[in-house]
Amino acid sequence: MYKFIFIFLIIANVVSAESIKNIGEKGKINEVDKIIHVKMYDNYFIPEIINIKKEQTIKFVVVNYGDLVHEFNIATKKMHLSHQKEMMKMVEYGILLGNKIDNQKMKKISKEDHSMSHSHSNSVLLEPKKQGEIIWKFSSDTVLEAACNIPGHYESGMISKINKN
Ligand SMILES: [Cu+2]
Numbered sequence: 001m002y003k004f005i006f007i008f009l010i011i012a013n014v015v016s017a018e019s020i021k022n023i024g025e026k027g028k029i030n031e032v033d034k035i036i037h038v039k040m041y042d043n044y045f046i047p048e049i050i051n052i053k054k055e056q057t058i059k060f061v062v063v064n065y066g067d068l069v070h071e072f073n074i075a076t077k078k079m080h081l082s083h084q085k086e087m088m089k090m091v092e093y094g095i096l097l098g099n100k101i102d103n104q105k106m107k108k109i110s111k112e113d114h115s116m117s118h119s120h121s122n123s124v125l126l127e128p129k130k131q132g133e134i135i136w137k138f139s140s141d142t143v144l145e146a147a148c149n150i151p152g153h154y155e156s157g158m159i160s161k162i163n164k165n
Contacts, residue, residue: 033058060133073146122134
């Protein structure tokens with residue numbers, strides 16, 4: 001049984017408030033149009049294509065079925081690429097281990113380096129067997145993809161295409 005423990009973490013995300021607006025906005029629970037279940041494996045997502053309509057508010061229920069820590073992050077390709085540098089730093093600091101997140105270390109280090117700990121509504125970082133969720137309103141025309149930015153995962157295909165039609 002999967003324990004429904006939510007870790008709404010705490011992603012080192014370099015996204016500014018302005019670029020967040022560019023990709024949509026945090027959705028409201030009472031405005032959810034559709035629920036999409038996302039399964040994380042090592043290293044891919046199911047589904048690989050996410051079909052939504054513009055202006056819809058989607059609740060993503062994300063479960064990590066892999067043996068590694070994974071991220072589900074909704075952003076532009078450019079944002080993912082810059083976020084990957086932050087994730088690399090989290091690995092170097094020893095915050096992000098293969099199958100674990102050292103939350104205590106993250107807390108400690110983030111006091112000095114804020115990019116190491118702020119939580120963003122467009123992403124969730126999950127240890128194996130954990131579940132999380134994102135409610136996102138797709139209010140922009142920007143081309144988006146969902147991706148995992150843990151070093152090596154994006155390159156190996158941990159991306160889902162987001163189709164707005
Ligand atoms: Cu991953």
